[in-house]
Amino acid sequence: MKANDTTMGQLADEAPLNGVANAGVLPQLLSALRGIVDEAGLLLGEDVSSRHPGVFMSRIEADVIVRPTTVEQVSQILALCHEFAQPVVVHGGMSGWVRATQTRRGDLALSLERMNRIESVDLANRTAVVQAGVVLETLQDHLQQFDLIFPLDLGGRGSCQLGGNAATNAGGVRVIRYGMMREQVLGIEAVLADGRVVSSMNQMIKNNTGYDLKQLFIGSEGTLGVITRLVLRLREQPSSSNTAMVCASSFDQIAKLLRHMDGALGGQLSAFELLDNNFYSVNTAAGRHQPPLPSDKPFYAIIESLGSDQQHDAEMFARALEKGIELGMIEDAVIAQSERDKQGIWDIREDLEHIVRDFQPFYAFDISLPVGDMEEYMRLVTERLHELWPEGSIAFLGHVGDGNLHIAIGAGQDEDREQVEACVYEPLARYGGSVSAEHGIGLEKKRWFPISRNPIERDIMHSLKGLLDPQGILNPGKVLERAAGEGGE
Ligand SMILES: Cc1cc2nc3c(=O)[nH]c(=O)nc-3n(C[C@H](O)[C@H](O)[C@H](O)COP(=O)(O)OP(=O)(O)OC[C@H]3O[C@@H](n4cnc5c(N)ncnc54)[C@H](O)[C@@H]3O)c2cc1C
Numbered sequence: 001m002k003a004n005d006t007t008m009g010q011l012a013d014e015a016p017l018n019g020v021a022n023a024g025v026l027p028q029l030l031s032a033l034r035g036i037v038d039e040a041g042l043l044l045g046e047d048v049s050s051r052h053p054g055v056f057m058s059r060i061e062a063d064v065i066v067r068p069t070t071v072e073q074v075s076q077i078l079a080l081c082h083e084f085a086q087p088v089v090v091h092g093g094m095s096g097w098v099r100a101t102q103t104r105r106g107d108l109a110l111s112l113e114r115m116n117r118i119e120s121v122d123l124a125n126r127t128a129v130v131q132a133g134v135v136l137e138t139l140q141d142h143l144q145q146f147d148l149i150f151p152l153d154l155g156g157r158g159s160c161q162l163g164g165n166a167a168t169n170a171g172g173v174r175v176i177r178y179g180m181m182r183e184q185v186l187g188i189e190a191v192l193a194d195g196r197v198v199s200s201m202n203q204m205i206k207n208n209t210g211y212d213l214k215q216l217f218i219g220s221e222g223t224l225g226v227i228t229r230l231v232l233r234l235r236e237q238p239s240s241s242n243t244a245m246v247c248a249s250s251f252d253q254i255a256k257l258l259r260h261m262d263g264a265l266g267g268q269l270s271a272f273e274l275l276d277n278n279f280y281s282v283n284t285a286a287g288r289h290q291p292p293l294p295s296d297k298p299f300y301a302i303i304e305s306l307g308s309d310q311q312h313d314a315e316m317f318a319r320a321l322e323k324g325i326e327l328g329m330i331e332d333a334v335i336a337q338s339e340r341d342k343q344g345i346w347d348i349r350e351d352l353e354h355i356v357r358d359f360q361p362f363y364a365f366d367i368s369l370p371v372g373d374m375e376e377y378m379r380l381v382t383e384r385l386h387e388l389w390p391e392g393s394i395a396f397l398g399h400v401g402d403g404n405l406h407i408a409i410g411a412g413q414d415e416d417r418e419q420v421e422a423c424v425y426e427p428l429a430r431y432g433g434s435v436s437a438e439h440g441i442g443l444e445k446k447r448w449f450p451i452s453r454n455p456i457e458r459d460i461m462h463s464l465k466g467l468l469d470p471q472g473i474l475n476p477g478k479v480l481e482r483a484a485g486e487g488g489e
Pocket residue numbers: 055089090091092093094095096097100101112132153154155156157159160161162163164165166167168169170171172173220221222223225226227228438439475
């Protein structure tokens with residue numbers, strides 16, 4: 001994917017979206033909005049177009065950005081939009097990668113940025129109640145004083161919002177230990193397209209009273225409702241942490257090591273991140289990051305454990321790695337001896353700048369499939385790509401412990417995007433894999449959605465959309481929704 005890719009922008013801009021009116025935000029609607037939010041709550045003209053457009057998008061085309069501060073305001077705004085059949089695109093921290101926040105002329109963008117209060121932290125229950133616009137890192141920092149953590153963690157932590165994390169069911173590097181966002185949310189308050197407020201602010205881990213309605217909104221990418229508040233599950237702050245980088249001669253060794261470490265660390269394994277040689281070599285080239293291990297092995301992994309007794313856990317961690325070497329699962333390992341070492345190791349994984357610069361045109365993918373099928377899949381995709389572009393570059397990395405691979409490709413020309421995508425997505429069908437492990441569908445992956453969801457699943461999704469948003473005003477045209485005149489999604 002290319003940042004500021006205008007080609008992609010035009011494609012979406014020109015497409016009619018679900019038949020929803022898109023003729024410009026009506027003057028009557030605008031004047032009614034002025035009666036709901038204060039002056040700072042309504043942005044127009046230059047104040048809209050000069051804002052950060054979001055990842056891989058060139059500019060915000062919406063006519064207006066509305067910035068409410070309360071759920072009552074969100075409710076009134078949506079009731080109005082419902083009445084006027086006004087398309088609404090929710091804007092969180094704008095860190096998503098699938099153009100799910102893209103707007104067109106005539107759209108109204110609803111930004112949660114002013115609903116950014118951490119309302120309470122309940123120490124006994126280990127929960128936090130937050131407004132949806134709280135930035136993930138703000139909550140992480142706030143919890144330090146209580147020796148608690150909110151375990152979701154990802155590279156976009158400084159800008160993404162907890163509402164956005166819920167709307168995308170975000171994953172990140174600690175999923176293997178704590179699960180995805182879905183597992184961290186106990187309760188939700190969301191506003192439906194017609195303005196009705198669904199208050200499902202459950203505080204308990206166990207609550208089996210009928211359908212779990214909050215799950216409808218988690219991962220719905222702003223198409224079923226606007227999330228305004230969340231009850232989040234917190235965990236104890238781990239007091240020990242150990243990090244290592246290892247290298248292996250085959251993917252099979254990495255897969256065996258994953259099982260071995262999970263067993264040997266007694267539940268402490270908190271991250272297991274794969275980097276293939278291509279990715280490792282790009283980021284550890286001269287003048288970039290310091291390589292902890294020589295760059296002559298096909299696979300590398302970052303392994304992290306979180307526990308409660310530094311001396312004991314460090315010994316257990318080192319023993320587990322030694323055993324891994326003894327059993328022939330890894331060729332070598334380096335254990336971080338300081339916070340600086342740990343950061344150095346993580347920087348090699350999290351720094352995407354070099355690969356984006358080196359691989360041109362740059363495409364990024366986020367898929368998942370069973371770990372046992374990964375090696376064959378990686379080989380297949382590489383072969384397909386090299387058949388078409390023998391000089392093309394490809395690198396694999398990702399949260400392999402969760403069956404999640406990220407793929408970086410530099411091949412062909414901008415106009416070859418569809419063919420590059422086919423190389424990555426089509427082989428997934430045979431493994432029952434997913435075209436989106438954690439970033440969602442947005443506009444970017446709509447076309448490939450049927451690879452991962454069968455007709456009956458898609459039908460139920462359409463029915464839910466029709467039930468909760470009968471006029472189709474919420475994020476029209478995103479995820480699976482059919483555009484007017486389209487036979488299928
Ligand atoms: C450097 C970097 C690394 C990243 N790493 C990861 C990673 O490891 N794992 C991962 O999962 N993601 C990752 N991401 C992607 C991104 O951070 C997540 O998808 C994040 O959850 C998006 O949150 P946001 O607030 O920025 O949402 P936005 O990008 O603003 O919106 C995303 C979608 O959610 C909807 N939405 C936002 N807020 C609400 C709300 N309150 N109610 C209803 N709908 C809403 C939007 O309409 C849109 O459809 C990364 C991003 C960056 C920049």
